[in-house]
Amino acid sequence: MKEKRLKSTLVLSDISDLESDQLIPIIPGDDDDNEFEKDKELDLPILPIRNTVLFPGIVIPITVGRQKSVKLVKKAYRGDKTIGVVAQSNSKNDDPDLEDIYKIGTIAKILKLIVLPDGNTTIIIQGKSKFRIDQMLETEPFLTAKIVVMKDSFSKPKSKETKALVQSLKDAAFKILKLNPEIPQEAQVALENINSPSFLTHFLSSNINADVREKQSLLELNNGRERATRLLEFMLREIQLLELKHEIQNKVHSDIDQQQRDYFLRQQMKVLQDELGMEGPDQEIEALKLRGEKKDWPLYVKAHFEKELLKISRMNPAAAEYPIVLNYCELLLELPWNEHSEDIFDLIRAQKILDKDHYGLEKVKTRIIEYLAVLKLKNNLKGPILCLYGPPGVGKTSLGKSIAEALNRKYIRMSLGGVRDEAEIRGHRKTYVGAMPGRILQSIKKVGTNNPVFILDEIDKIGADFRGDPSSALLEVLDPEQNATFLDNYLELEFDLSKILFIATANSLDTIHPALRDRMEIIEVNGYTLEEKIEISKKHLIPKQRKEHGLLAKNLNFDEAGIKKVIEGYTRESGVRNLERKIGAICRNIAKSVAMEQAYKKKISPARVEEILGSPVFDKELYENNELPGVVTGLAWTSTGGEILFIESSLSKGRGQLVLSGQLGDVMKESATAALSYLKANAETLGIDHKVFSQYDLHIHVPAGAVPKDGPSAGITMFTSLASIYTQRKIKSNLAMTGEITLTGRVLPVGGIKEKLLAARRAGIRELIFCSRNQKDVEEVDDQYRKNLKIHFVDHVTEVLEIALLKSKVNNPLKFEFKEEKSSKN
Template identity: 45%
Template sequence: MAKRTIPLLPLRGILVFPYMIIHLDVGREKSISALEEAMVQDRLIMLATQKDAQNDTPEPEDIFSIGTVAEIKQLLKLPGGTIRVLVEGLHRAEIEEFVSFEPFYQVAIQEFTEVETKTPEIEALTRTVINQFEQWVKLSKKIPPETLVSVVVVEEPGRLSDLIASHLSLKIEDKQALLDAVSANERLEKLCEILGREMEILELEKKIHVRVRKQMEKTQKEYYLREQLKAIQKELGEKDDRSTEVEEYRQRLEEQKLPKEVAEKISKEIDRLEKMPPMVAESGVIRTYLDWLLSLPWTTETNDRLDINLAEEILEEDHYGLEKVKERILEYLSIRKLTEKMKGPILCLVGPPGVGKTSLARSIARSMERKFVRVSLGGVRDEAEIRGHRRTYVGALPGRIIQGMRTVGTKNPVFLLDEIDKMSADFRGDPSAALLEVLDPEQNNSFSDHYVELPFDLSRVLWVVTANIMHNIPRPLLDRMELITIAGYTEEEKIEIAKRYLVPKQTADHGLTNEQIIFSEGTIQKVIRDYTREAGVRNLERNIANLCRKVARRIVQGKGTSIKITAQNLHTFLGAPKFRHTQAERTDQIGVATGLAWTEVGGDVLAVEISTMKGKGKLTLTGQLGEVMQESAQAGFSYIRSRSAELGIDEEFYEKMDIHIHLPEGAIPKDGPSAGITMATAIASALTGKPVRSDLAMTGEITLRGRVLPVGGIKEKVLAAHRVGIKKVMLPKENKRDLDEIPANVKRSVEFIWVEHMDEVLKAALVSEG
C-alpha cells in the first residue's frame, strides 16, 4: 500500500475498473481543472463515482470512497467546451481525505496493490466465474466471441474478475460492490452471485421470448391463412360470412342516429365480434346482443296529434262516461301543446272487471296517434321479467319493458301494464320493486335493464296501469302513480253503452243487420237487471252475443227474416232470470230497516231484521256477517242501551230479552262499516215498538257516542236505492262532497237526508205514534 495526493474526477452514472480502457466526456469546470492539473503532473487521476448522478456539485459525502487510479492516455477538446479523454484504469485506491476543494478536488489516497495468490478455493471460484460468464455471453449475445476469448485467457483471478465486471451491464451499486472488494477471493464470490442472478433473469427472458414468438407465429399463420381464404373466396365469387355480417352491423350503426354512449358500446362489440374466431360460442351471444341494441328505439319518436277537440271526439266516440280519465288525457295534451318538456303521466286505473280499463288505454293511444303496447303482469313473480337477465346466463333476454319498447319501435308509446295487482314475489325477487324505477318520473329517464346494460329513456312513455283492487298494489308503487278510480256503470249508463257500442258490435260480428234483430224498449234494461250482476258490461255483452246467436240460428233455419226481442219473450232466448234485486218494503214495519251496501258488482239494498224474545240479554248475529259488521252491531246495541231512558225503553231490557239481528240472503258473505246506523235503527224500533219508514234507506257508520261517520260507495248505493223505488236516502253529512258523482236524473227523484248524530237518524227514521 502507498499514499499519494492526486486530482479527483467525480464520475456520473459510470464506473471504471482497473485494466479498463474507456472514453469519458468531461464538461464540469472542476473536472476540467482536475484533468489539466493531472496532465501537468504525471497524467494520473483518481476516478470515483457519485452516489447520485443528477448532482452537479457533489460534496465529499456524495462520492464513493473507493475508486480507481487511472492514467490519461489521450485528451481531446470538443466544440462547446467539453473534453473527451481516454483513460486506462490502473489499480484500486481509497480516498482518505479531501486536501483541497478549489479549483478542483485534490485528494489524499491510499493505493491497493494486487496480491495474486492461487489457492484451491480461488481456483474453483475462477472456474465457476468463467463458466458462468461463458453461459451469460451465449444467452445475452451482447459480447462478440473474440472478446470472450480475450477475457478467458487472463490468468490472474483479480484482473479476470475486473475484466468480466467491466463487460457486464450492471447497476452502479453492484459495480461499486465489486470495486469495494479489495481481495480477489471476495471479488470472485460477489461476481459469482451477480452472474447467477443475471443468468436467472436471462433464462426467464428467453422463456418469455419463446412463448411470445410462438404466439406471434401462430397469429401470423392464422392471419396469413385467413387472407388466403379471403382471396380464394373472392376469386370464386363467394363472400366471407363473418366480414359481411360485420359490415352489415357497421352499416346499420351508421344509418341510425344513436346516443354517443350507445354508439361506442355497439362499435366496441362489433370489433370484438370481428376479432373473435367464427366457432367460438360467445360470438352468438354478441350477435344477439347487437341485434337487440340496434333494434331498440333510442331516438325514434312519433309526433303527437295535439288537436284537443279531435282527441275529445275520439274519446267520446270510443267510451261513454269515464269523465275523469278523459279530462286527464285532454289536460296532458294541452300541456304538450304548450311545452315539449312535459314527462309522460303515469295513470293507474282501478276498477272492477269489464269497466273498460284496457280498451280505454287503446283509445288514449288512438286519440294521440301514438303506438300502443300492452304487457300483462298477472302472475309475474320474477324480477328478471321486468329488468331482464344478465348476459352471462344461457338464453338471457331483456325484460318485458325493453321487449315492449322494441316491439312498438318508438320511445313514446302508450304503454299498458295490465293487472298490476296480480303480481307476486318469491325467492327470485320482487318484480314490484323493479317496477319502481320504471314508474318513477325522477328515475325512468335512465332505466337500466340487466341485459342491455345501458340507460334507456322511458320518460317519454305515457304509462297506463290497470288493477281491479287498490289494496293489492304495493304502497311505494301506488305512491308514484296518479290514481283514477272507475267505480262501475249505473243502469242508465249500461243501457247507453249497450245501445251505442255493444248491440251494433255484436250484430255486425254475428253477420246480422238492424232489420234482422230488433231490440224493443226495456229489453236491455231487463237483461241488465235479471241476467247480469256486475259493475262492468262484460256479462251484458256476453248475453247480447247469446241473443244474436239464437236469432242467427232462427234466421238460417228459415223461422223468420226479422226477429224482435222484447221484455216479455226474453226468457225464451236466455232462459229463466238468474238474479233478483231486493225490493223495498211496501209497509212500515217494527224492527226492519233498509240499509244500502256496496259490492264489487255495484250497489244493493239490504234489509236488517231484528227479533226480540224473552231471555238473558244475549245478542245473536246471523246472515254470514264479517268482523267489521259484527262490531258495528255491537256498537249500535251499546249506544241504544246507553240511551234507553231517553228512548223510553226499560233500562233493564238487556237482562230480560235476547236480541237476534239477521241480514237475509245468508249464503252471501257481508262485511263493511256502512251498516252501523241501519242496525242501530232496527234495534231501537224493535225495543220501542215504533215502526221504521219503508220508503227510507240509510247508510253510515256509528260510534259509541252516537256520531255518524262517512262511508264509501255513495254513488252505487244511491243508484241501488233509486233502482228499487226508494224515495228517501239518509246519508252522513260528511258525504255531501260525493253528491257530484250521482247522475242529475237520480238526484231529482231522490230526497237526501243528511245526519251527523244517531238522535237525528232515529227522529227521521222512526214513525211517531199517533
C-alpha cells in the same frame, strides 16, 4: 510463459457515446508481462476513460475525443507508447482531475493509433500491469502522475480449490453465454483456451454486465482468489437476471404466438364469412357504428355509446362479456332518445273519439278533455298522473286507448297485477346472468317513441316480497319532478320519461302505496245504469260479438226487452264484462243454427233469451220487501259495484245475549253494538219495555254468509232492523238505506253513493235514505238515473225511523212474555 493470443472478440453492453472515451470490443491478450517490476515507480501520462475499466492482459479499442486525451495519445505514440489508464469516478466531468478518477488503474501499451475520416482518433491498447497513483505531477497539457507498479498474487494456482474455483467461473461464463444470445459464440472458444487463473479473472471481469464501480472493486483486489470469489458472485447474480429475463420473454412470446394464432384464425373466419355472405363480428361492429352516426340522441349518450363500441372492438368475440356489451349497444341504438310522435290537440276530435268509444262516463270524459286542454296550452306534460279508479268492466283501460288515439300517440299497456320483482320496473344490473332492462324501457323501445300514452293497468294489485317493492320503484316513474331523469339499472344512463302520458287504472285505492297514490290524480269511473248498459249493448257489445262470431246484422236482432232481460236476469255488475259474455253466448247459439242451416228465431226477445241461456241466475223477487219484522234492505259497495243486502234480526227467549252472524268484519260488528246501545238508551221513547233486553236474546244476521262483509255503511240499516224487531212495526216497502250511526244517534256520510244508488235502481227499489252530507254526491249522479227515485236525507236516526217504520204492526206480531224480576235485598 506468454499466454497464447486469441482472435475472438466479445461485444460489450457498456459503451459510452462517441464524444467520450469509449469501450468497444475486447480482445483477450497476454497479462504475463515482466516489463514492469513490482513496486517500481514511474512517471506516466494518465488517460482517464469513462464507462469501463481496463484490466491487465485485455486489448480494447478506445475512441479519444477530448483535446487533452488526443494530445496525450499522440505524444505517447511517438514515444514509448506507454500510458496509465484509469476509470473516471465522476463520468460527467469532461476535464477530470485527481478527485474525479480512481487511484488504481492499468498500465497500457498503445498497439495502434488510427485517425478516422471524421477527425476522431481511435487507439488500440493492451493492459499490462496494475498501478497505484502515488502523486499527481502535472495537469497540463494532460494529466501526469508518479505511479507505483502493483502485482496480482494468485496463491497455489494448481491447487484443487483454485481449479474448482476456475471451473466454477468457466461454468458460470458458459451459462451466461447460453442465456445471452447477444454475445457471439466465439467467446466460448476464447474461454476454453484460457488456462491462467489470473488472466481468466481479468477477462471475465472485463466482460461481465456490471457497472464501473463494481468492476473497479475487482481491479483493486490483489488477491486472486478473493477477486475470483467476488467475480463468481457477480456472475451468479447475472445468471439469475438472465434466467428471469428468459422466463419473461418465453411467456411474452407464448402470449404473442397465441394472439397471432387467434388473429390468423379470425382472419380466415372473416374470409369464409365474406364468401358465405355471413356477418362476422367486424361487420356487426361496423353496422352499429353506422347506425350510431345516423342516430339522433344526446351528446352524453353518444359519447357513452362510442366508448362501449371501442370496448367491444378490442374484445375477443369468444369472450363471455362480448354478447353482453353487444346487446347493450343495440339497446342504446333502439331506444327513442329524441324520437317522438306529433301531437294532435284537436279537442273537438278528441271529444268525438271518446263519445264514439264510450257511452256515458260524462264526468270522466270532461276531466280528460280538460286535461288535454291544459296540455295544448302549456305544451308541457309536467303535471299530475291520472289514475282511473272504479269497478271492473267499466272501460278504464279502453279509455286510455281512446286518449292515445285522440292525441295521435302510440299506445302502451303494462299490466302490473302480481308484479313482485322491483327489477320488472328498474331492470337488472348488467353483471347478472340474463340481465335485461325494466319493462318501462322495454315497452318504450318497442313503440319507438318517447311520448306514448302509457297505461299502468291494475296498479292496485302490485305485490312485494324479498325481491323488492315495485310500488317504491314506481315512485320515481310517476313523479313529474323526478321522471325526467329516470335511471334504469341496466341502462345506467338517465332517460327522460317526462314526455310520456301515464294513466294508471285501479279497482281499489286501499292497496295502493300512500306515497304512490299521492303522486296521482284520482278520477273515479263509476258503474253503468240499466239504461246505459242497454245503449252500450246496442252500440258496442252486440256489433262486436256479432262480428267475432261471423254473423251478419240480418242473422239476429236484439230487442230492448231482450237486452234488459240479459242485464237483469243474468248479470249483476257495475261494468259490462259479464254482459258481453252473455251476449257472446247468445251469438254462439245463433252461429250454430246458421252454420247447420237450421231454422231459428232471429228476434232475441226475453223468452228467447231464457230459452238460450236457461233460467235467470238472479231472481228480482229476492230483492223485494216482505211482511216480516226486522228485515231491512241496505246498500253496500263492492269491487264489482254497488249491491243491496238484507239485515235480518230475530228475538228468542233467553238472557239478553247478542249473536252476530254472516261473516261480519269488526267495523260492522261495532255498528250493530252501537245501534243496540242507542236503542236501549231510548227504549221508552220508542215504546219498548226494557225487560225485553234482559229476557230475550237478539240474533243479527246478514245473508250470503260465505261472503266477507265489513264497513260502517250498514249502521242505520241495523238500527232500523232492531227498532222493527223490538217494536214489531212494519217496514215501508221498496225502501233501502245506507249511513253510519254514532252512539248518540247521529247519521254520518258514507262512500260509493252512485254505485249504491244504481244497485237500488237495478233491484227495483224506489225510495232511499242517505245522510244529508251525502246530498252533494247524489246530485252528481245524472238526473235520468234519479228519475222516479224518492231520496230522503237525514241527520239523526229518529228521522230514519219516521220514514222507515210504519205505525201499524206486522201480521202475527211477537207477544213478549216477561218474568217478574226479583228485587235484590241488601
